[in-house]
Amino acid sequence: MLDAGRHPKINLLSYCEVEEVSGEVGAFQVKVRKKARYVNEDLCTGCGACVEKCPTTVKDTYNEGLGERTAIYKYFPQGIPSTHCIDAENCRQLGQGKKCGICAKVCQANAIDFEQQDQMLDLEVGAVVLATGYDVFDPSVIPEYAYDRIDNVVTAMEFERLLSASGPTHGHLDRPSELALRAEVAVLEKDLNKVSRQIDRLEEKHGKKTAEFLKEFEAGKAGEDEDFERWATLAEKQTAAEKVLAPLKKREAAAQTAKNLAFIQCVGSRDFRFNRFCSSYCCMHSVKEAMIAHEHDNQTTSSIFCMDLRAVGRGFEEYKLRGGKSSNIKYVRGRVAEITEDEAHNPIVWYESTTSRQVDHETFDLVILATACVPSAGTPKLADLMGVELDQNGFFKTDPFAPLDTTRPGIFVCGCAQGPMDIPESVAQASSAAARAAEVVATVPKAAAGGGE
Amino acid sequence: MNIEDAAQLTQTYYCLDCGVCTGSCPVSRVLPSFSPRLIVEKALLGLGDELLKDQELWSCLTCSRCYERCPSSINFPEFMRLLREEASKRGTQPVYSHHGMLQTIMELQTQGINQKKTEWAREAGQVAESGDTFFFVGCMPYFQVIFRDIGVDSLSVSKNVIKILNGAGIKPVVSDEEHCCGHDMLWNGQVEIFKKLAFHNLEVIRKSGAKRVVFNCPEGYYTFKKHYPEHFGELGFEVVHVYDLVAQMLADDVLKVENGAGPLTFHDPCRLGRMAKIYDGPREILNKLAKDQFKEMERNRENAVCCGTSGWANCGTGSKQIQMERLAEAKATGAQTLITACPKCQIHLNCALNNMDIDLQIKDLTSVLAEAIK
Numbered sequence: 130m131l132d133a134g135r136h137p138k139i140n141l142l143s144y145c146e147v148e149e150v151s152g153e154v155g156a157f158q159v160k161v162r163k164k165a166r167y168v169n170e171d172l173c174t175g176c177g178a179c180v181e182k183c184p185t186t187v188k189d190t191y192n193e194g195l196g197e198r199t200a201i202y203k204y205f206p207q208g209i210p211s212t213h214c215i216d217a218e219n220c221r222q223l224g225q226g227k228k229c230g231i232c233a234k235v236c237q238a239n240a241i242d243f244e245q246q247d248q249m250l251d252l253e254v255g256a257v258v259l260a261t262g263y264d265v266f267d268p269s270v271i272p273e274y275a276y277d278r279i280d281n282v283v284t285a286m287e288f289e290r291l292l293s294a295s296g297p298t299h300g301h302l303d304r305p306s307e308l309a310l311r312a313e314v315a316v317l318e319k320d321l322n323k324v325s326r327q328i329d330r331l332e333e334k335h336g337k338k339t340a341e342f343l344k345e346f347e348a349g350k351a352g353e354d355e356d357f358e359r360w361a362t363l364a365e366k367q368t369a370a371e372k373v374l375a376p377l378k379k380r381e382a383a384a385q386t387a388k389n390l391a392f393i394q395c396v397g398s399r400d401f402r403f404n405r406f407c408s409s410y411c412c413m414h415s416v417k418e419a420m421i422a423h424e425h426d427n428q429t430t431s432s433i434f435c436m437d438l439r440a441v442g443r444g445f446e447e448y449k450l451r452g453g454k455s456s457n458i459k460y461v462r463g464r465v466a467e468i469t470e471d472e473a474h475n476p477i478v479w480y481e482s483t484t485s486r487q488v489d490h491e492t493f494d495l496v497i498l499a500t501a502c503v504p505s506a507g508t509p510k511l512a513d514l515m516g517v518e519l520d521q522n523g524f525f526k527t528d529p530f531a532p533l534d535t536t537r538p539g540i541f542v543c544g545c546a547q548g549p550m551d552i553p554e555s556v557a558q559a560s561s562a563a564a565r566a567a568e569v570v571a572t573v574p575k576a577a578a579g580g581g582e
Numbered sequence: 583m584n585i586e587d588a589a590q591l592t593q594t595y596y597c598l599d600c601g602v603c604t605g606s607c608p609v610s611r612v613l614p615s616f617s618p619r620l621i622v623e624k625a626l627l628g629l630g631d632e633l634l635k636d637q638e639l640w641s642c643l644t645c646s647r648c649y650e651r652c653p654s655s656i657n658f659p660e661f662m663r664l665l666r667e668e669a670s671k672r673g674t675q676p677v678y679s680h681h682g683m684l685q686t687i688m689e690l691q692t693q694g695i696n697q698k699k700t701e702w703a704r705e706a707g708q709v710a711e712s713g714d715t716f717f718f719v720g721c722m723p724y725f726q727v728i729f730r731d732i733g734v735d736s737l738s739v740s741k742n743v744i745k746i747l748n749g750a751g752i753k754p755v756v757s758d759e760e761h762c763c764g765h766d767m768l769w770n771g772q773v774e775i776f777k778k779l780a781f782h783n784l785e786v787i788r789k790s791g792a793k794r795v796v797f798n799c800p801e802g803y804y805t806f807k808k809h810y811p812e813h814f815g816e817l818g819f820e821v822v823h824v825y826d827l828v829a830q831m832l833a834d835d836v837l838k839v840e841n842g843a844g845p846l847t848f849h850d851p852c853r854l855g856r857m858a859k860i861y862d863g864p865r866e867i868l869n870k871l872a873k874d875q876f877k878e879m880e881r882n883r884e885n886a887v888c889c890g891t892s893g894w895a896n897c898g899t900g901s902k903q904i905q906m907e908r909l910a911e912a913k914a915t916g917a918q919t920l921i922t923a924c925p926k927c928q929i930h931l932n933c934a935l936n937n938m939d940i941d942l943q944i945k946d947l948t949s950v951l952a953e954a955i956k
Contacts, residue, residue, distance in 0.1 A: 272884040273606070273651050399598070400653035436600045464598075466605025466651065469880055481601030481610070481619065488610045 134209035141210060142250070150257070150515055154539025154569055159252040165245040167215035167223065168201070172240035175203070175211035179232035179241070187219045189297070193287040195308065196297030200224075201232045201241075206295055215241075255570035256539045258562045259525055261511060263545035266397035266404070266501035273467040274396065274498060280306040281387075281476050281495050282468055284396075285414060288497045292421055300425060302387040304495055306474040310384070314377050321370045324363055331360045339364050387494035388428050391478050392419060393465045394435035397501035398549075404501050406522055410551040411499035412439045416452045418497065423456035430457040432491070434465045434480060442551075468496060502549035515540055524548045533562045541565050585630030588664035594622050596654035603648035603658055608887050609641050612900040616641045618648050618658050625661075634669045640677035640896040644769055645852040645888035666771030676770060679897035680728075685770065687724055691761040692778040699723040700756045706741035707748040709756045716792035716819075717743060717754035718783075718806070720799040721762060725925055734932050736925050742952035743798045743824055749955060750827070750836050754796065759786045765801040765853075768809060769893040780810055787819060794820035796827065798948055800854035800924045807858065823854075825863040825923070828951065832870055839954040844875025846950070847917035849908065849931070850886035851924030864923055864947055871954050877915040887911075889927040890934070897930075905934035913940050923947045 133139050142161060149160035183199035191198070191205045200220040203213050221229035222243060233241035265286045269277040276282050281304050283291070290296040291303070298308070328339055335342065335356070345351040346361055392415040398408040412435065419431035438460060440449040452458040463480045470476055476496040481488045504523035512519050517535040520526040525535050525542040533541045543562035544555035589595060603618035604610045610617055616638050624633055633639060644659035652658065670676065678685055691697070700719065703709045709717075717740075725736035747754050761783055764776035787795055797803035806821045831837035848868055854860050861883045868876045881887050887908055890901035909931060912920040920942055922928045931944050 395653070401596075401655040402653065436598055463605065464600035464602045464653065466602050467885060479605055481605040481617070483599060483601045483619065486617065486620070487614065488605055488607075 130207065130209050143208075143210060144214060145250075147511070147514060148249075155255050157252075157254045157257060157539065159254055159257070161250040161252060163248040163250055165217075165247050166212070167217065167220075167241065167243055167245050168213045169240045169242050169245070170210055170212040172238045173212040173236075174238050174240075175213070176237075177203070177213075178235045178237070179213060182231045182235045184229065184231065185219055185221055187216065192290045192297045193284070195287060195290055195305070213240075256541065256566035257515065258566050259511065259515065259517075259535065259540065259542040259546050260544050260559065260562070261505055261508065261546045263502045263549070264505045266503045268396050268498050268500055270403070271396065274393070274465075275468050275470070276498065279468060279470045279474075279476050279496075280304070280309060281470075281474055282498065283495065284498050284500045285392075285411065285418065286500070288418055288495075292418060292425065302422060302426070302429075302495065304384075304387050304474070307381070307384040310377065310381055314374065314381055317370060317374050317377070321367065321374065324367050324370065328360070328363050328367060331356055331363070385494075386426065388426065388430065389492075389494045390419065390422060390429065390431040391465075391476070391491070391493040391496045392431060392433040392499060393478070393496060394433065394438070394499045395464060395501075396498040397503070399436070404503060404522065406549065407439065408499075408502040408549040409439065409441075410502065410549060413442070413445055413448070413551065415497070415499050416440075416449050416458065419458045420452050420456045423458075427457075430459070432459045432461055432493070434461045434463060434478070436462070436464055442553075502545055505546070508546070517542075520548075522548070533558060533565050539569055583664055583668060585625055585633070585665065585668065588661055588668070589625055591664065592657045592661040593654070594625060594656050594661060596656060597622050597626065598654055599623065600653060602651050602653060603656075606647045606651050608645065608647065608890075608904050609643060609900055612903045613641065618642070622656065622658070622661070625665075630665075633665060634672060634674055637677055637896075639665055639669060639674075641900070643852075643888045643890070643892050645892065646856040647852075647885075647888070650856050650884050663769055663771065666769070667773050668771070670771040677896045678770070679891060679894050682894075684724075684728070684894040685766065685772075688762045688764075688767055688779070689772075689775055692775055692782070697758050699760070700758050702737060702741065703744060703756045707744040708753045709744060710753045711755065712790050712792075713753060713755050714791075714793045715747070715752050715754045716787050716790055716795045717747065717756050718763070718787075718795050718797050718799075718802055719756055719760060720797070720802045720925070722799070722925060725929065729929050729932075732929070732933050732936055734929050736929070739798055739925060739946045739948045742946075742948045743796070745952055746824070746828060746831075746837070746948070746955070747796065750831050755790045755792055757786055757790065761786075763799075763802040763805045764809075765805040766893045768805065770895060776809075777813060780805075780813060784810070784814060784817070792819055794822050796822050796824050798824045798925075800851045800858060800860075801926070804853040804858045823858070823860060823863070824948065825860065825867060829863045829866050832867065838956040839870055839951065840956055841871060841873050841954075843919070843950050843954055844872030845877060845915075845917045846872050846875065846919040846921050847877050847879050847912050847915045848882070848921045848923075848947075849879070849889070849912065849927055850883055851922065851927050852886070852888055852892070854923055855886055856884060864921075867947065867951060868921065871950060877917055879911050879915055881911065889922075889924070889930040891930055892926070901930070902934055902937075905931055906938060909935055909938060909940060909942060913942050918943065919950070920944045921947050921950060 134141055144164050144166055146162045147159060148162050150157060152158045179201045180199050183201045185200035186197040188194045189196045189198040201213055201215045217223040221227040265284055268274055291298050292300060294300040332338060343364055351357055394411060397403045415433050423429045438449060440446045461482055462484050463482045465478055465480045467479045468476050475492045477490050477492050479490045517537045517540055518526040525546050527534060527547055533543055535542050541562045543558035601619050607618055642662045644662055646659050648658045719740050722736045722740045761779045764779035768776040803823050810817060890904040891897040928944055928946055
């Protein structure tokens with residue numbers, strides 16, 4: 130990624146949207162909307178001082194909503210170009226009409242520009258490569274897996290973020306139920322602290338402890354003071370809040386990280402109800418995740434529930450076996466029938482082990498759904514813009530003998546925009562698509578010099 | 583239909599052998615020898631004849647929990663129904679509950695007996711000989727006689743439907759000529775008897791000039807909606823569930839109810855829920871009747887569990903266990919009342935409740951609704 134960013138012949142246009150495509154192979158005219166970032170990317174050094182001071186926090190979509198980010202943000206740390214962007218909708222100044230501008234004050238490069246507007250760019254290009262990736266299947270449409278009801282059932286992508294050192298839990302497997310508990314405790318503590326501070330001031334002003342005051346107040350001997358009614362109410366509030374907090378904090382202190390994991394394969398894939406195709410990478414992804422979890426904490430055990438673990442690729446089968454031997458991974462043949470929850474928020478997995486022909490259930494700390502790879506939400510719109518066809522599964526249509534050519538000459542596709550595939554395959558396709566595009570640009574004399582794909 | 587044809591029709595050859603059906607099956611959890619996956623496997627391996635003789639053919643509840651989740655969309659309940667059809671053709675002895683008494687009653691109805699099954703209707707409210715709306719009463723008058731000893735007042739449900747319809751200014755047609763809808767015969771594999779019953783019912787309804795037929799029994803509703811057109815084509819009248827009517831009446835303010843029932847929970851009948859896909863209607867009504875006091879069971883809607891037996895086939899210890907677990911699940915919500923929407927669920931769950939020491943009552947949604955009407 131960094132190589133592409135630094136390449137003298139690659140002009141990187143991020144945070145942009147294609148709005149119109151005309152022309153033909155060798156001479157496409159493309160209208161691109163360069164969206165306002167409200168940050169001048171030529172000036173921004175990516176130092177992150179603005180992020181430290183921004184007062185607005187929202188759910189972080191890069192971390193699958195498990196963590197928070199500020200209104201001025203960088204989508205992810207390694208993002209190229211290394212610059213920031215203001216999420217206008219959530220920004221106090223841009224979206225809510227309040228006076229703020231803290232980011233502008235702290236920015237030493239003067240890169241913040243609240244007046245920035247969307248820009249329209251006209252590009253002349255010889256060829257186009259569609260590399261728009263994929264979306265993760267939303268498992269909440271599967272009632273039996275209760276993804277939307279049980280906190281500790283997560284998608285593979287959510288688990289990936291939990292397991293990441295740069296993720297919301299710094300790589301520790303804190304369970305979502307515990308994260309929610311922690312957030313609840315934090316809110317209650319904040320309120321309690323506010324009350325306690327007010328009480329402290331009253332204690333100081335009147336030179337006595339609250340317990341002492343209350344005793345006098347209840348006995349009617351406290352005397353007359355405008356503060357006393359308020360003091361008594363605050364004391365009452367404090368006791369009530371402490372009572373609510375105590376059991377929650379006890380639970381928080383007793384919380385353990387997830388050690389017993391279940392991976393459920395084919396969630397939304399190989400299923401006539403949703404997607405008939407195999408998403409191909411999820412089997413190896415689950416094995417990898419289970420191995421990393423075990424590396425992080427070698428007490429971790431994992432069960433992978435699958436119909437057949439598709440370890441297709443060089444060294445994949447060996448990797449799978451190694452997981453079983455040295456990373457406490459158990460492979461269970463059987464597709465999971467349903468997930469329920471016990472009182473301690475532990476998911477219970479119900480399944481038939483088809484090897485033992487027994488219906489069984491097992492309680493886990495965390496269940497990870499190996500969710501399908503589906504066409505990204507904007508695919509139909511982009512296909513319409515580009516004038517290319519989609520296949521029966523909603524990915525860009527290609528021919529088996531020309532797997533990178535879309536139905537329109539000069540427009541190519543690579544990676545998961547064409548269909549589910551893993552990283553090495555995507556990388557290979559990307560190089561291949563670039564070569565196909567270069568063929569067009571090199572052989573068509575009209576090809577505009579200086580245009581980039 | 584032979585087994586190969588049944589397999590073709592229900593596309594069992596798409597089976598991935600994944601075990602979702604058996605893992606979901608309420609019967610497999612209490613009778614481990616019963617496995618939908620292995621039944622499909624046997625059929626695909628050409629061991630169908632063995633299946634037809636097996637008692638397990640009658641253990642399936644046809645509750646559709648497996649079909650709902652099957653990644654290959656194999657309609658296992660329909661496959662079982664087709665196997666039963668074949669078994670009955672070959673004269674295999676079926677496994678019926680209540681010594682087959684209910685099946686006898688159904689079969690008798692095809693022999694031209696005179697029924698006096700709607701006398702109570704005239705006492706319950708206003709009914710007509712002919713008109714736009716036909717109320718298909720179903721088996722409730724028979725259930726009333728058979729199951730009153732376990733404390734189920736089946737007929738009160740039918741009476742309440744008439745009261746509700748009258749309340750909305752509808753004078754429904756009820757008929758002594760009406761026969762059993764044939765649901766049980768169909769699922770018992772007795773398709774010829776089903777056809778006779780169905781043909782007769784269509785004649786009676788068409789003669790009455792009704793433009794729509796109202797049901798409270800989910801089995802009748804689903805059979806008219808799905809199986810009648812399959813066998814007889816276009817019906818020529820609308821098939822309506824009373825809850826849809828009620829939900830509309832509540833929305834239009836024609837019907838006013840008091841919000842005070844509860845705490846309660848709801849058991850989705852398989853014909854109403856997974857088969858007819860009616861989940862929201864009853865819940866809309868329940869939320870009006872018991873706002874904040876209506877609690878869902880852990881396994882609800884698509885995940886709901888069967889009441890333990892269906893089609894008056896095989897009712898054994900496994901059925902009792904399923905029922906007792908379901909009742910315990912209902913009680914765990916903190917509910918005082920378990921609401922059902924199917925007369926058979928009410929009978930089956932009550933039967934189990936009589937042998938349990940839990941403080942819970944079972945009521946039909948129609949009855950709770952009738953009690954709450956202002």
